[in-house]
Amino acid sequence: MKANISSPATGYQKFIEVDDECKHRTFYKGMAMEAAADALGESGRVMWSESVVEITNKSLIQESKKPKTKAPMSQHLVTPHVLQHKRLRIALKKQCTKKNKKVAEYAKLLAKRMKEAKENHQEQTSKRCRLSSLRASASKSEFSQN
Structure with missing residues (x-):
């Protein structure tokens, strides 16, 4: 799973690729919801410790279908x-x-x-x-x- 983490307040943005399914299972739960950044693992833990990440894009990969992404409605x-x-x-x-x-x-x-x-x-x-x-x-x- 590819994660694009950005902070609108500071303008900082980081692109992380996480391969372990267990680490990004918390991000599957909902779009435009907040999740703890500790689940990203060691690569994200140093930079995003005690942070809350908002999920903005979810990639849906199904067998025998094209991969597509799903984004929330802007509310x-x-x-x-x-x-x-x-x-x-x-x-x-x-x-x-x-x-x-x-x-x-x-x-x-x-x-x-x-x-x-x-x-x-x-x-x-x-x-x-x-x-x-x-x-x-x-x-x-x-x-x-x-």
Whole structure:
């Protein structure tokens, strides 16, 4: 197994080839996971003692098939596409809240107008009832006087 060990903080990089199957068995477990560098053996122990190595590429060799490597998906990387998607998400959220405010404001205005219309209608009906009752009482009084 070939191991390319790098330290992004210092920029140091080392390429190690380990032949013993037992030594690199810890690196088979998962991609983009951290493993102790002590498993690399004596060649790595001096340089990488008490270090933690992140596995970034795994070679898969199967019988009667071509050898291929498998790399993990890059997770939580801040790329321009991610930033653009974040801006879009925030813009959509703002747009949605703005729309909801407008809808709430319109509903409030509509309720106010409906209330005014209802009061106006009640006023007119009560006025009509009063006038009709006055006319009826006036006509009764005319009949009673005749």
